[in-house]
Amino acid sequence: MDAENSKSGVTRRRFVRDGILVPLSLAVAGGAVSTIFLRKGDARNFYLRPPGAIEEKRFLAACIKCGKCAQLCPYNSIRMAGPEAGVGTGTPHIVAREIPCYLCPDIPCAKACPSGALDSSLQEVEKIRMGTAVIVDRENCLSIRGLRCEVCYRQCPLIDRAITIEPRHNTRTGVHTIMEPVVHRDKCTGCGICENACVLEKPVIVVQKSPPVQKDYYDF
Template identity: 40%
Template sequence: MPNGSSGDRRSFLRQGLRSLVRAVAEGVEAAADEAAARASGGRRHLRPPGALPEPTFLLTCTRCGDCARACPVGAIQLLPPSAGAAAGTPYIDPLRRACDLCGRCMPACAPGALQPVAAAREVRMGLAVLDPALCWAFQGSPCSLCYHRCPFPDEAIRLVAGKPAVNREYCTGCGACAYVCVSTPLAITIQPTN
């Protein structure tokens, strides 16, 4: 058999093996995400900056509350017993208090469930999702509160023809925009990325 055919066969087998490993890894990741959602009572929670992926976070967090005590604005709360296996773990409810991205919670986490993030701009704990049907600016009223409260205006939220637009690439998920939204129901919600 010519050498070219042998090389092609090896390449074909390597590609097949990579595809198989990728498919298995994706299946394991999906199963872990589903297990974490069940452990959290089926709900996804907005975790503090630097949180590990949810399944690992739930296993690593000791529920000590040090991150909550380190939060100067009181944005980090601990889940109640009704949260099942996630009880006692930290979360942020941006409607109660948005994260100010100070970064003090990460070094306070001795077990490492919160990993240090080099800069506030690099935090990716959630994503702001805007519903134009509920947004005052899209209904013709002058409103740009979310834009002005965003820690990174013109990056994470831009105004396009007077209407807010979220840039997925730069949104930290801090919740400042949802915290100041005046529409009822809210035009902006924060979807956890973890």
């Protein structure tokens, strides 16, 4: 996975937005949520912390805001929060819709952390748990609507493990098959590549911290 793949996701997103789809809605407004600030378009109410981050309260206490994790990230995925973050000012986070985590095999960000805010003993990318991807807008997901999209599935670095495609009968048309992307929370790392790749203006799949249980089907 490289920055070029990221760019192709954006290109397709723009193509679909401008050429095929009527824009569905504007991005979720960013703003302060308690002491947490989220950028416009970052459709979550928590900071997506870098790989290996310990529990949030302990993270805030441990992080010395040195920025080493951000310096070592080859994709510039990690950015340091500004004063709008309150107690989190200067702490690292990832805005997946802009640049997700590309799951470097050697996890250099976590290894660089001198404070223990990131678990430097983390060895396997499969064990990273930044959050869990959730299809938050099933009505607008192109695949669930019966169209051939599946971009999130194909971009997932843990394809066929973290996201699978579950075919089922399209009861709306009666003759087609719906190829539904299904996230497996026990495998999902929360890297946000699916959120970044979603072709819609407002991503229908986003990383959440404690996602609710999803319905495993949706009929129109």
